[in-house]
Amino acid sequence: MPKFVLIGSGLAGGLLAAYLGRRGYEVDLYERRADPREGNIVGGRSINLALSTRGIHALEQIGIADVVLRHAIPMRGRMIHPAGAGRAPIFVPYDVDPKKCINSIGRAALNTTVIEAAQRYPNVRVQFSHRCTDVDLTEAVAYLETSSVEAAVSAANPQPQIIKAKGDAIIGVDGAFSAVRQSMQKKLANFEYDESYLPHGYKELTIPPGPDGSWQMEKNALHIWPRKSFMMIALPNPDGSFTCTLFWEFEGPRSFATAKTDDEVCDFFDEEFPDAVPLMPTLLQDFKDNPTGSLVTIRCGPWFYKDKVALVGDAAHAVVPFYGQGMNAAFEDCVVLDECVEKFPDNRERAFAEYFVRRKENADALADLAIGNFIEMRDKTASGAFRAKKKLDHLLEAALAGVYLPLYTMVTFTRIPYAEAARRAQRQDRIVYGTLIAAVIIIVSLLVHFVAR
Numbered sequence: 001m002p003k004f005v006l007i008g009s010g011l012a013g014g015l016l017a018a019y020l021g022r023r024g025y026e027v028d029l030y031e032r033r034a035d036p037r038e039g040n041i042v043g044g045r046s047i048n049l050a051l052s053t054r055g056i057h058a059l060e061q062i063g064i065a066d067v068v069l070r071h072a073i074p075m076r077g078r079m080i081h082p083a084g085a086g087r088a089p090i091f092v093p094y095d096v097d098p099k100k101c102i103n104s105i106g107r108a109a110l111n112t113t114v115i116e117a118a119q120r121y122p123n124v125r126v127q128f129s130h131r132c133t134d135v136d137l138t139e140a141v142a143y144l145e146t147s148s149v150e151a152a153v154s155a156a157n158p159q160p161q162i163i164k165a166k167g168d169a170i171i172g173v174d175g176a177f178s179a180v181r182q183s184m185q186k187k188l189a190n191f192e193y194d195e196s197y198l199p200h201g202y203k204e205l206t207i208p209p210g211p212d213g214s215w216q217m218e219k220n221a222l223h224i225w226p227r228k229s230f231m232m233i234a235l236p237n238p239d240g241s242f243t244c245t246l247f248w249e250f251e252g253p254r255s256f257a258t259a260k261t262d263d264e265v266c267d268f269f270d271e272e273f274p275d276a277v278p279l280m281p282t283l284l285q286d287f288k289d290n291p292t293g294s295l296v297t298i299r300c301g302p303w304f305y306k307d308k309v310a311l312v313g314d315a316a317h318a319v320v321p322f323y324g325q326g327m328n329a330a331f332e333d334c335v336v337l338d339e340c341v342e343k344f345p346d347n348r349e350r351a352f353a354e355y356f357v358r359r360k361e362n363a364d365a366l367a368d369l370a371i372g373n374f375i376e377m378r379d380k381t382a383s384g385a386f387r388a389k390k391k392l393d394h395l396l397e398a399a400l401a402g403v404y405l406p407l408y409t410m411v412t413f414t415r416i417p418y419a420e421a422a423r424r425a426q427r428q429d430r431i432v433y434g435t436l437i438a439a440v441i442i443i444v445s446l447l448v449h450f451v452a453r
């Protein structure tokens with residue numbers, strides 16, 4: 001059987017290894033970090049994530065959706081915390097069907113579950129503390145720097161060793177700053193690459209459990225504090241805590257750059273998030289200790305080189321996190337790549353090419369949707385017009401079942417390809433708003449006509 005060398009055992013790497021292992025391929029999976037089961041925290045990334053229909057479907061195919069969802073907390077809608085002291089939060093459901101929800105799950109536990117799913121197959125081997133430094137694209141060889149204790153001891157040398165991992169194909173599942181992709185960028189003349197950063201960064205903060213271990217805010221909701229140009233969100237964790245994420249400008253008159261002293265940080269939070277501050281006893285320490293992450297969108301192509309190399313997940317298409325779809329899309333990549341490998345078992349280049357064609361326009365559409373949703377979350381969710389539009393959406397969805405589907409519903413609760421969902425939403429909006437405008441014109445004309453008589 002052909003051998004795949006996978007670089008990166010993050011969320012998609014573990015899952016893809018399970019899919020390929022199930023097909024009987026030899027799989028060597030290399031991860032630069034230490035084994036997460038040995039207490040290595042998945043540093044620098046969100047602690048929890050929203051898992052929805054596409055991701056659940058991908059986990060179901062490999063038989064691990066139930067175990068993952070057992071530890072998930074369903075979030076049935078957005079809890080909007082308006083600006084100004086003393087204003088009660090407003091709940092806006094995600095869908096007309098109250099059973100439709102997104103699920104808050106811990107990144108570390110999910111990562112362990114997908115790795116263990118891969119390790120069920122004897123033909124899958126996982127090696128931690130192996131960092132890919134380069135890839136020979138034509139030979140399908142990955143160069144890996146190893147810092148594992150065994151390697152250092154056996155070499156009787158504390159310096160990292162470089163080893164070569166040869167496969168029939170290398171798959172880069174090594175995230176937004178992919179080393180595999182960088183090798184393609186350097187070596188392929190036709191490789192297109194574009195990265196763009198938002199002017200905002202993000203910082204994670206904590207609302208701990210209450211004294212009795214319970215959640216100090218509504219548990220089954222994604223909390224949003226929309227503040228026009230910036231926002232804070234909070235997702236519940238199973239231990240009664242919430243992980244909050246502040247998305248704020250890096251620079252500017254009020255920004256991460258101007259929140260340097262304890263007083264500046266406290267003043268900002270007291271002014272903007274007065275209902276959250278009493279629930280955040282470690283706010284100052286968290287603010288100082290936790291890194292400020294950046295928010296990047298990466299578009300590139302092609303995502304493959306002959307039958308030798310392919311990119312999956314954030315390595316191919318990192319998106320900003322505002323639609324809660326990066327991981328879901330990465331999991332969907334695994335499903336599609338698996339289908340393509342099944343369709344062309346003896347022609348891997350065709351399999352890679354078809355996978356790229358099926359995913360690329362959808363990844364590009366998701367990138368646009370994700371940026372658009374930042375504006376919706378941080379600015380529009382605070383307005384009455386937003387809530388009216390959501391009510392109208394839900395009304396139309398109920399009245400025109402199967403015909404009208406709100407964009408959020410298509411993206412989050414169906415597997416309609418992202419690009420098709422975006423196009424369909426535009427068509428729907430044109431028809432709905434066109435009809436509304438026509439109705440208003442007719443009513444006004446009739447009124448004018450009757451008044452004039």
Ligand SMILES: Cc1cc2nc3c(=O)[nH]c(=O)nc-3n(C[C@H](O)[C@H](O)[C@H](O)COP(=O)(O)OP(=O)(O)OC[C@H]3O[C@@H](n4cnc5c(N)ncnc54)[C@H](O)[C@@H]3O)c2cc1C
Nearest residue numbers: 008010011012032050132174175313314324325326327328
């Ligand atoms: C703040 C934030 C919130 C988010 N929230 C959500 C959400 O709610 N829902 C959602 O669907 N998505 C969310 N995402 C997106 C999600 O985190 C990513 O889309 C997802 O992690 C992509 O999975 P991946 O396996 O492609 O990459 P990663 O999970 O980043 O995994 C890449 C792996 O490769 C390893 N690696 C990297 N370089 C090398 C190397 N040179 N050699 C060997 N190994 C290497 C890394 O250590 C890592 O383990 C969020 C992202 C952020 C930043």
